[in-house]
Amino acid sequence: MRIVTLTEKEKNNILENMLKRSPNQYGKYQDAVDEILNAVKDRKDKALFEYTEKFDGVTITPETIRVTQEEIDEAYEQVDQELIDVIRKALVNIRSYHEKQVRYSWFDSKPDGTLLGQKITPLERVGVYVPGGKAVYPSSVLMNVMPAKVAGVDRIVMTTPPGKDGKVYPVTLVAANEAGVDEIYKVGGAQAIAALAYGTESIRKVDKIVGPGNIFVALAKRTVYGHVSIDSIAGPSEILVLADETANPRYVAADLLSQAEHDELASAILITTSMELAKKVSEEVDGFVAQLSRKEIIQKSLDSYGYILVADNMQDAIDTANEIASEHLEIMTANPFDTMTRIRNAGAIFLGEYSSEPLGDYFAGPNHILPTNGTAKFFSPLSVDDFVKKSSIISYSEEALKLVHEDIEKFAKAEKLTAHANSIAVRFEEK
Amino acid sequence: MRIVTLTEKEKNNILENMLKRSPNQYGKYQDAVDEILNAVKDRKDKALFEYTEKFDGVTITPETIRVTQEEIDEAYEQVDQELIDVIRKALVNIRSYHEKQVRYSWFDSKPDGTLLGQKITPLERVGVYVPGGKAVYPSSVLMNVMPAKVAGVDRIVMTTPPGKDGKVYPVTLVAANEAGVDEIYKVGGAQAIAALAYGTESIRKVDKIVGPGNIFVALAKRTVYGHVSIDSIAGPSEILVLADETANPRYVAADLLSQAEHDELASAILITTSMELAKKVSEEVDGFVAQLSRKEIIQKSLDSYGYILVADNMQDAIDTANEIASEHLEIMTANPFDTMTRIRNAGAIFLGEYSSEPLGDYFAGPNHILPTNGTAKFFSPLSVDDFVKKSSIISYSEEALKLVHEDIEKFAKAEKLTAHANSIAVRFEEK
Structure with a gap:
C-alpha cells in the first residue's frame, strides 16, 4: 500500500481523487428511468408486471406479487439456524441503540x-428497497427496517427483485421477517420505486423510500423525491x-x-x-491481501483510493480527517476519546483497538x-429521526x-401583506 | 367562495387539483442552470461577476461583492425604527422556541x-439565500438564520441579488444583521448557489444552502444537492x-x-x-376581498384552489385534513386540543380562535x-436539527x-465478506 507524506498539495489531490467516485454519470439513464416511472404511474400493475418480466425474467401476477407466510416459513427452513440466531442477537442491540434516539413531543x-x-x-x-443479485446483505435489511420500526411507522413495505425462480432469497426474507417488515413484494428496479412512490393496484403508495440499489434505483429515487421522501443516495464505502x-x-x-x-x-x-x-501497516496489508477471497477487488480499490498518509503531527492528521469526512473513522491513538473530541466530520467513529469497523456493520x-x-x-447516519416528522403547535389566548x-x-404591513395584518386586526376590531 | 359537500370523489378531485401546483416544469431551465453552475465552478469569481452584470445589471468586484459594516449602518438609518423594534421582539421569541429544539450528544x-x-x-x-425583487420578506431572513444560529453554526453566509443601484434592500440587511449573519454577498440567482456550493475566490464553499428563490435558484439547489446539503424546495403556500x-x-x-x-x-x-x-364564511370572504390591497391575487387563488368543504362529521373532516397535509392548519372547534391529537399531517397547527396563522408567520x-x-x-418545519449532523460513537473493550x-x-461470512470477518478474527488469533 502506498505511503505518502501528508502535505497540503497531497491532501488536495486525494480529496479531488475521492470525489471522482461520485456517481454523477446519471444523465444517460435518466430517460430510461423516466419512461419506467411514467409507465408505472399511468398503467400501474400492468406496467410493473411487464418490467418484471422484461428485467427479471419472471412472470408475476396480483396473486403472486406479495410474499406469503408459506414462502417465509419455507425460507426459515433454508437458512442456517446459527445465522438466524446471530441475526436475532444483532437485532437486540440494534433495537436498543435506536430506542435511545426516540424523541418525544414537547410543549411549553x-x-x-x-x-x-x-x-x-x-x-x-x-418502503424499504432491498437489492437482489448475488450480494445479499441481511444486515442492510436490519439496519433499514429497525429505525422505522422503533419510530413507530404503521406499515413497513419491502420490495426486492425476485430471482430467476421467482422467489426472494431466503436470508432476505428471514431478515425482513425478524426485523418486522409488514408487507414484502417481489419487484425491483426503477419499477419498484415507481410502485412505492405512486402506488399500484397491488402496492399502496408510501411516504418515504429507503434502501440501497443500483444506478436505476438511485436515479428513480432521486426523481420521485419531493413526491415522497427518500434517504440519501448511498455512495462507495470508506474507512x-x-x-x-x-x-x-x-x-x-x-x-x-x-x-x-x-x-x-x-x-x-x-x-x-x-x-x-x-511501514508495518503496508507490510501487513500485503500479507493479508494474498489470503483474502476478494483480493482482486481489494487490490484495485487500494491502488485507486488507498493511502497511508504520514503526518507531521496529530493536529494535521485530525484536520485532514475532518476534511475527508469519512463514512467510518477509527481512532487508534493513546487516548482515543481525547482525539474524538476534535473530530467534526465522520459518519461513525470507532474508538480504540477493539472497536473494529465490522463490529458496527453487524x-x-x-x-x-x-x-x-x-x-x-x-x-447523518440513518436514524429514528428519518422516520418521523415534526409539526409546530401554536396556541395563544385572547389575552x-x-x-x-x-x-x-406592523410586521405584516412592512411586508405589504395586508390580508395577514387584517387577520390579526379583525380579532380586536370594535364590535 | 365556493361551498362543496365533502365526498370521496370531491376529495380526490381537490387532492389532484392541488398537486397541479407542483413545480415540475423544471426540465426546460435545466440546461441554462447547468451552464451557470459549471461556469462558476470553473471560472469562479470571473463567471459570478459576469452573470451578476448580465442578470442584475450591476458591476461587482472583489472589493464590492461583500456588504460592509458601513452599508449595514446606512441601512439602519433607512429602516423605520418601529419595525426594527418589532424585528427584535420577534427574534426573542424565535430564538427561545428554537433553543428548545437543541439536542445534546449522548452516550450509554x-x-x-x-x-x-x-x-x-x-x-x-x-449559506442562506434571500431573494431580491419587490417582495422583501425580513421575517423569512429571521426564520432561515435563527435555527442555524441556535444550532451553533460557525459562519452564516447570506447571498442576495443587488438592486439596480448595486445595493441590498435596507430591511434585508437589518434583518440579517439582527439575526446574526456573519457574511453578506451581493449576488443572486443560480450563480449565487454555484458560488455557495463550489466556492470562488470571494465566497468560501458552504456545507448547506437554505432559503427560498425563483425557479433558477430552486433548480440550482436541487442540482448541487449531494455535493452540499439543501433545505426542501419551497412550494406554494396553503392554509x-x-x-x-x-x-x-x-x-x-x-x-x-x-x-x-x-x-x-x-x-x-x-x-x-x-x-x-x-355560508357565513363565504359571505365574510366576499366582504373582505373587496377591501384588501392584493384582491386580484386573492380572487385568482380562491377561484383555483379555494374551497369550503362541508363534511358529514368531524372524523371525515379530520381524515380529509390528514390527506391534504396542509402547510398551515387552524383548528377552531369546541375542543381544539382534542382535535389536534387526531391530526397526523400538518406543518404547523394553530389552536383556537386567537391563534391566527400570521401570528406564526411573524x-x-x-x-x-x-x-x-x-x-x-x-x-418537517425548518429547525435546529437541519443545521447539525450526527455521528455514531462505538467503543468496545477486548472483554x-x-x-x-x-x-x-459468522455474520460477515454469511455475507461473503471475508475481510470483514478477518478484521475481527485477527484480534483473537493465537500470538
Whole structure:
C-alpha cells in the first residue's frame, strides 16, 4: 500500500481523487428511468408486471406479487439456524441503540394562555428497497427496517427483485421477517420505486423510500423525491484510520481491508504520525491481501483510493480527517476519546483497538447506513429521526394575542401583506 | 367562495387539483442552470461577476461583492425604527422556541467496557439565500438564520441579488444583521448557489444552502444537492381551517385570505361540519376581498384552489385534513386540543380562535418555513436539527468484543465478506 507524506498539495489531490467516485454519470439513464416511472404511474400493475418480466425474467401476477407466510416459513427452513440466531442477537442491540434516539413531543406553556410545542408523528407507510443479485446483505435489511420500526411507522413495505425462480432469497426474507417488515413484494428496479412512490393496484403508495440499489434505483429515487421522501443516495464505502505509534499495525491493516473489499470504488486511508507504523501497516496489508477471497477487488480499490498518509503531527492528521469526512473513522491513538473530541466530520467513529469497523456493520447497534464520500460534513447516519416528522403547535389566548397584536400587524404591513395584518386586526376590531 | 359537500370523489378531485401546483416544469431551465453552475465552478469569481452584470445589471468586484459594516449602518438609518423594534421582539421569541429544539450528544456505557453514543456537531458553514425583487420578506431572513444560529453554526453566509443601484434592500440587511449573519454577498440567482456550493475566490464553499428563490435558484439547489446539503424546495403556500359550529366566521374568513394573498397558486380551504358556518364564511370572504390591497391575487387563488368543504362529521373532516397535509392548519372547534391529537399531517397547527396563522408567520417563535403541498406527510418545519449532523460513537473493550467476536465473524461470512470477518478474527488469533 502506498505511503505518502501528508502535505497540503497531497491532501488536495486525494480529496479531488475521492470525489471522482461520485456517481454523477446519471444523465444517460435518466430517460430510461423516466419512461419506467411514467409507465408505472399511468398503467400501474400492468406496467410493473411487464418490467418484471422484461428485467427479471419472471412472470408475476396480483396473486403472486406479495410474499406469503408459506414462502417465509419455507425460507426459515433454508437458512442456517446459527445465522438466524446471530441475526436475532444483532437485532437486540440494534433495537436498543435506536430506542435511545426516540424523541418525544414537547410543549411549553405560560400562565398567560400561550402554549408552543413540537409534535412528533411517525410516518405512516415506509418502503424499504432491498437489492437482489448475488450480494445479499441481511444486515442492510436490519439496519433499514429497525429505525422505522422503533419510530413507530404503521406499515413497513419491502420490495426486492425476485430471482430467476421467482422467489426472494431466503436470508432476505428471514431478515425482513425478524426485523418486522409488514408487507414484502417481489419487484425491483426503477419499477419498484415507481410502485412505492405512486402506488399500484397491488402496492399502496408510501411516504418515504429507503434502501440501497443500483444506478436505476438511485436515479428513480432521486426523481420521485419531493413526491415522497427518500434517504440519501448511498455512495462507495470508506474507512479512515487515525493512528499514532501506539496502534497495532496488524489490526489497522485488517480494518483497512474490511472496507477495501466492498468494491473497487471503496477507499481505505490510514493517517498516522508514525512512519514506523506506516511501514508495518503496508507490510501487513500485503500479507493479508494474498489470503483474502476478494483480493482482486481489494487490490484495485487500494491502488485507486488507498493511502497511508504520514503526518507531521496529530493536529494535521485530525484536520485532514475532518476534511475527508469519512463514512467510518477509527481512532487508534493513546487516548482515543481525547482525539474524538476534535473530530467534526465522520459518519461513525470507532474508538480504540477493539472497536473494529465490522463490529458496527453487524452488531454493536448503531446504524451502518452512513453518509459517504465527504457528505458526513452535513448528513447523518440513518436514524429514528428519518422516520418521523415534526409539526409546530401554536396556541395563544385572547389575552396573549392582545399584548402583541399591533406588533404583528406592523410586521405584516412592512411586508405589504395586508390580508395577514387584517387577520390579526379583525380579532380586536370594535364590535 | 365556493361551498362543496365533502365526498370521496370531491376529495380526490381537490387532492389532484392541488398537486397541479407542483413545480415540475423544471426540465426546460435545466440546461441554462447547468451552464451557470459549471461556469462558476470553473471560472469562479470571473463567471459570478459576469452573470451578476448580465442578470442584475450591476458591476461587482472583489472589493464590492461583500456588504460592509458601513452599508449595514446606512441601512439602519433607512429602516423605520418601529419595525426594527418589532424585528427584535420577534427574534426573542424565535430564538427561545428554537433553543428548545437543541439536542445534546449522548452516550450509554456498560461496565464491560462498551460505550455507544451519538455525537451532535453543528454544520461549519451555512449559506442562506434571500431573494431580491419587490417582495422583501425580513421575517423569512429571521426564520432561515435563527435555527442555524441556535444550532451553533460557525459562519452564516447570506447571498442576495443587488438592486439596480448595486445595493441590498435596507430591511434585508437589518434583518440579517439582527439575526446574526456573519457574511453578506451581493449576488443572486443560480450563480449565487454555484458560488455557495463550489466556492470562488470571494465566497468560501458552504456545507448547506437554505432559503427560498425563483425557479433558477430552486433548480440550482436541487442540482448541487449531494455535493452540499439543501433545505426542501419551497412550494406554494396553503392554509386549511378545521372548524365546527362554534367557530367565528369572520376570523375564519380573514385567516383563509391571509394565505390566499401570497400568490395565485396559494390554497385556502375550510373544512367544517356546519353548513351555517360555511355560508357565513363565504359571505365574510366576499366582504373582505373587496377591501384588501392584493384582491386580484386573492380572487385568482380562491377561484383555483379555494374551497369550503362541508363534511358529514368531524372524523371525515379530520381524515380529509390528514390527506391534504396542509402547510398551515387552524383548528377552531369546541375542543381544539382534542382535535389536534387526531391530526397526523400538518406543518404547523394553530389552536383556537386567537391563534391566527400570521401570528406564526411573524411572532410566536416556531419556524414559518414549513412543508408545503402535501409534503407534511414526511417533511418537517425548518429547525435546529437541519443545521447539525450526527455521528455514531462505538467503543468496545477486548472483554466485550471477545464475547461476541464469533457471532460477528459468522455474520460477515454469511455475507461473503471475508475481510470483514478477518478484521475481527485477527484480534483473537493465537500470538
